[in-house]
Amino acid sequence: MPHAIDLRLAELGLPPAPPPAAAYVPYVLSGGVVYVSGQISQDANGLIKGKLGEDLSTEQGAEAARACALSLLAQLRAACGGDFGRLRRVVKLTGFVNCTPDFTEQPKVINGASELLVEVLGETGWHARSAVGVASLPLGVAVEIEALFEIV
Template identity: 45%
Template sequence: MTHDFDERLARLGVLLPSPPKPLYNYVPALVSGNHVHVAGQLSFEDGALRHRGRLGDGATLEDAREAARLCGLNILAHVRNACGGTLNRVTHCLRMTGYVNSMPDCTEQPAAMDGCSNLMVEIFGERGRHVRTCVGVSSLPFNGVIVVEAVFEIVPGVVAP
């Protein structure tokens, strides 16, 4: 059964951003065999970090969920780029790891990460369900609220430059 995830994006009115460029010495996405590994993504939008602060001190749970969704959009932009301009090579979102900038007594990190996980299910259906880890950390680059990294299984094919 063939799935048209690009068409689903359009039908849902979800626009993927241009993939954010790395700010340091790493590659944002790497294809290895039939997997795409996406480096940790912050909630960048149009070149600016949209969500800052610590969950429980300056950032609400809703802020963190929105930030996680934006991280997910950036992840998908990198996956699409790595797959030659389409998400239709994706067979499964396998794993996500979320790092939430949060206060020591905060326990809402998994609820924040749902902003990204829900997006994957919205786009890929059951193929978007994944294993995940989500932890609280004492700080993140640029005082971002959340960083999310991911691994996707894809149909092997032409790799983007």
């Protein structure tokens, strides 16, 4: 019988775990912590590019962050051997927002990821977090998010 998390993710269309785009691994398992490398904003249509405060709205940024969260969960599933029952909690997200110098709604953008994790994982999805504005991101994407998960 599929885990409840798998059922929720099937409804949302969980993508396969994206392969690394450079010289790194997608995640590292150390002790009971999975460190997931930064996942860039992409969906079925390709990369979600743009700069918040210039050519993307806060709402579009939040959707980009939501796409990052789905990729984080895909990497977590791979790290857990497909068994979400091993997940104890989301520990921390660090979100990077490609934005103009005067853009100040980074927390609202990264809320797209935070809210998805709580929607899918319930209480286990609550986490510590940082939301940081940056001048640019790889490949011109709008958002990149890395995460730490506790598993057994």
